Amino acid sequence: xxxxxxxxxxxxEFESWFSDSNEFEKLSKMKLLECIYCSSRNIKKSxxxxxxxxxxxxxxxxxxxxxxxxxxxxELLKIREYVENNFExxxxxxxxxxxxxxxxxxxxxxxxxxxxxxxxxxxxxxxIELLSIxxxxxxx
Numbered sequence: 001x002x003x004x005x006x007x008x009x010x011x012x013e014f015e016s017w018f019s020d021s022n023e024f025e026k027l028s029k030m031k032l033l034e035c036i037y038c039s040s041r042n043i044k045k046s047x048x049x050x051x052x053x054x055x056x057x058x059x060x061x062x063x064x065x066x067x068x069x070x071x072x073x074x075e076l077l078k079i080r081e082y083v084e085n086n087f088e089x090x091x092x093x094x095x096x097x098x099x100x101x102x103x104x105x106x107x108x109x110x111x112x113x114x115x116x117x118x119x120x121x122x123x124x125x126x127x128i129e130l131l132s133i134x135x136x137x138x139x140x
C-alpha cells in the first residue's frame with residue numbers, strides 16, 4: 001500500500017491510498033480518479049513527505065510511557081495508603097454511613113467504601129458529593 005497526496009486542477013489537495021504506484025497511473029489514465037471537493041478528474045500527484053519509521057524512537061516513546069505509568073502508579077498507591085491509614089473502611093455500607101455523617105453536622109468522621117453508580121446518583125441528588133479514587137492493587 002502507498003499513500004499519495006493528490007491535487008486537482010483547481011488546487012484542491014487530498015490523500016488517497018493505492019496498492020502500488022502502478023495502480024495510481026492506471027486509474028489516472030482511465031480518468032477514474034476524482035477530486036473529493038469538486039469532482040474534477042484531472043488529478044496529479046503532489047509532492048509527498050515520506051513516512052519515517054524508527055525503532056529507536058518507538059522504543060524511547062514506549063519507555064517514556066512506561067516510566068510515566070510507573071510514576072502514576074506510585075502516586076496512586078500513596079493516595080491509597082493515606083486513605084487506608086486515615087479513613088474508616090465501611091465497605092458496602094458506605095451509602096448508609098455517608099448519609100449519617102452528612103445529616104449529622106457535628107460528625108466529622110472520614111470514611112471510605114464502595115457504592116453502585118445508582119447509589120452515587122442518589123447521593124448526588126441529595127447534595128452529597130463524593131470523590132472517586134482509582135484503587136490500585138498493591139500486589140500488581
